[in-house]
Amino acid sequence: MQPAPRLDLRLSAFFKRPEMGTALGFLAVYVFFAIMGGPVFIGAPGWSSWLNIAAEVGIIALPVGLLMIAGEFDLSVGSVVPAASMTTAMLAGHYDFPALVAIFGGLAVGLGVGFINGIIVTRSAIPSLIVTIGVMFAVMGLTLGIAVMIKGSTSVSYVPAPLAKAMLGQFINGMFNVAIFWWLGFVALAYFVLHMSPLGNWIFALGGDRESARNAGIPTRKLTIGMFMASGFCAAFVGVAQVMTYQQAQVAGGQAFIFNSIMCVVIGGVLLTGGAGSILGIFLGTITFAVVNQGVFFAALDPNIGSIIVGALLLVAVLSNDTFRRLAAQASRTAK
Incomplete structure (x- = not known):
């Protein structure tokens, strides 16, 4: 007669996981914008729009979250994205290096910045x-x-090779950026590191x-x-991918990734x-975040209203996540 109660406890613990607050928030905003945005938002144009945004910011959000x-x-990260973009475009578009060399050059910028960040943080008392x-x-x-100094301009154009x-x-299909698959790969790798490898316990211990x-x-x-090097690498990866996607690098690009991530x-x-x-x-x-970001456009709402929605979502998410975290702790004690 014991299995049924144990199953109930497991289901209760599942629905009290801290992530449930975020999951409910996602469902709420998606339903809202599906109603406001209509068939276009719930179709391929809508899905491709917010998935493309999610892929870019998501690749950076993963290592930022681990940190x-x-x-x-x-x-x-906001400066690494344009720095990597400019490096890649300069090497391949201005100096005519092979695309692979230019890509490695852009990624090396991210790794270098991350290494400098890590060295300063670990060898000084200055907060990160x-x-x-x-x-x-x-x-x-x-x-x-x-x-x-090199180009006399704040932007560099580059037409990438077909393979790159x-x-x-x-x-x-003209809509879904291949970066979405890279993002899912990074998600799988980050999940393994944090939840399935010893490094995950070390990361939690650092924060505790x-x-x-x-x-x-x-x-x-x-x-x-x-x-920090992983964070720099992922930001540089997004910068390199932007060059390949938009065929241009801008010095001013990337600042939005700081707070969005x-x-x-x-x-x-x-x-x-x-x-x-x-x-x-x-x-x-x-x-x-991506659904809200693009849902405002499809629903034809004022961008200022979109900012209000994002701000309110952030506050509600923090409060609900804290509530679900307490419920998860209670469920864990009950299961024991």
Whole structure:
């Protein structure tokens, strides 16, 4: 007679997971914009629109979320995206290097910026928020200065080779960007790292108590540097993909990714204080943000109203995620 109650407990625990708040939020905003946007929004044009947005911001939100779970921030992603774009376009479009060399050059920029962030954060007492703001402005200045010095312009055009275009910037059926599949691959990799490998426990431990994690033998410095490098790499990947997609690099592009990625992570239930969060939550937070972002356009709403909706969604998500987190803790104690 025991199996039934145990099944009930499992179902109860499932519906009290912290991610349920984000999942309900996604369903609510999708239904709202499906009604307001009509058949176009719920059809292929609507799905392709918000999935393309979700793919770009989602690739960056994943490592940003891991850093936030570990108690760190990375605002430099907003400068890495255009820096990687300009590097790729410069190498291939201006100096005529092969596309593969240009792509590696753009990705190397992200890894380098991430390494610098990690080194400064781990070897000083300066909070990562301040460090990455400083690095962001430094990279922005360098990108602008080098672009003007070499090209005399803040933009660089580049027509990618067919293979590079197909791998990183192709639109399937003219609507769905291939970046969507890259994003899903990054989601799978991040899920494995955080929830199925020992690194995940280390990341949670960093966010819970860094000193205790260090005393437990966790290589906190190497792990922190590695996460910052992953963040830089993903931001650079998006920058490179943008060049292949739009065939142009802009110095001013990328700033929106700073707060959009953090917003996706927070909507997904990651605590700003660190120590709690999940990849599923970040994934749901990303698609929720993307639906709102594009739903405003399809519903023909005033952009200012869209900003109000996004702000309200952020506040509601934080409150609901906290509620579901408490319910999840209660369910866990009950199951024991």
